[in-house]
Amino acid sequence: xxxxxxxxxxxxxxxxxxxxxxxxxxxxxxxxxxxxxxxxxxxxxxxxxxxxxxxxxxxxxxxxxxxxxxxxxxxxxxxxxxxxxxxxxxxxxxxxxxxxxxxxxxxxxxxxxxxxxx
Amino acid sequence: xxxxxxxxxxxxxxxxxxxxxxxxxxxxxxxxxxxxxxxxxxxxxxxxxxxxxxxxxxxxxxxxxxxxxxxxxxxxxxxxxxxxxxxxxxxxxxxxxxxxxxxxxxxxxxxxxxxxxx
Numbered sequence: 001x002x003x004x005x006x007x008x009x010x011x012x013x014x015x016x017x018x019x020x021x022x023x024x025x026x027x028x029x030x031x032x033x034x035x036x037x038x039x040x041x042x043x044x045x046x047x048x049x050x051x052x053x054x055x056x057x058x059x060x061x062x063x064x065x066x067x068x069x070x071x072x073x074x075x076x077x078x079x080x081x082x083x084x085x086x087x088x089x090x091x092x093x094x095x096x097x098x099x100x101x102x103x104x105x106x107x108x109x110x111x112x113x114x115x116x117x118x
Numbered sequence: 119x120x121x122x123x124x125x126x127x128x129x130x131x132x133x134x135x136x137x138x139x140x141x142x143x144x145x146x147x148x149x150x151x152x153x154x155x156x157x158x159x160x161x162x163x164x165x166x167x168x169x170x171x172x173x174x175x176x177x178x179x180x181x182x183x184x185x186x187x188x189x190x191x192x193x194x195x196x197x198x199x200x201x202x203x204x205x206x207x208x209x210x211x212x213x214x215x216x217x218x219x220x221x222x223x224x225x226x227x228x229x230x231x232x233x234x235x236x
Contacts, residue, residue, distance in 0.1 A: 004160075033223060043207065045161070045227035091160050095223060105151075105174065106225065108160030 002027045004094050006109035013082055014117050021077045021112045023092030029053075034068065034075045035093040035106065045091070051075065082116045089113050122228035124210050130234045131200055138196045139231040143212030150193050151225060152185055153209040154178065161209055167193060168215075200235045207232050 003026040013019045036048040063080045093106040123142040153161035166174045169190035187193040211225040
């Protein structure tokens with residue numbers, strides 16, 4: 001069975017601070033995908049990144065960066081120089097890498113509520 | 119493309135009533151998913167369609183729940199004889215077919231339909 005754990009329920013920072021959101025996952029599959037989604041107060045989940053299990057290179061996109069470590073089953077997300085607009089719930093998710101006839105059932109963590117104060 | 123559209127956005131009903139939610143996916147997406155999200159939790163998978171075929175159902179989808187996608191375009195999720203435990207946000211998502219490039223298993227979510235059962 002797949003499981004995603006986001007141990008940090010809530011994080012509060014002051015604007016311009018760096019913040020790291022932790023994600024630990026469990027799966028028996030050797031091939032899988034990891035995702036981060038952002039859910040602002042409006043409620044719509046917004047895709048941020050996808051990483052497959054064969055690609056352990058870290059990725060940077062503007063103020064966002066992701067650290068994938070297969071050895072510790074972690075896929076952490078760092079926001080550099082946080083801004084008030086970053087305030088949202090962030091979800092880490094896991095998907096098996098299935099065949100062409102199968103769908104992409106995502107297993108989500110419980111989310112981390114990030115509040116960035118001015 | 120206007121993204122994934124869900125209606126109604128909010129529904130308040132009395133216990134025992136039936137409710138129906140509609141989802142219009144991104145037009146070129148063959149796959150459509152339903153998830154349920156309760157307060158403070160991550161989304162949980164309910165069911166998935168590839169075109170008009172319902173290929174996977176979660177054990178969370180009790181006999182009171184039925185989902186359809188009759189022409190492979192929009193989908194409906196009906197809950198019969200609602201219970202207070204059905205109160206949640208019902209999220210719809212869509213994605214392209216596997217193999218359709220880098221976006222194959224990236225789900226685009228709608229804003230959700232919030233159900234309150236009194």
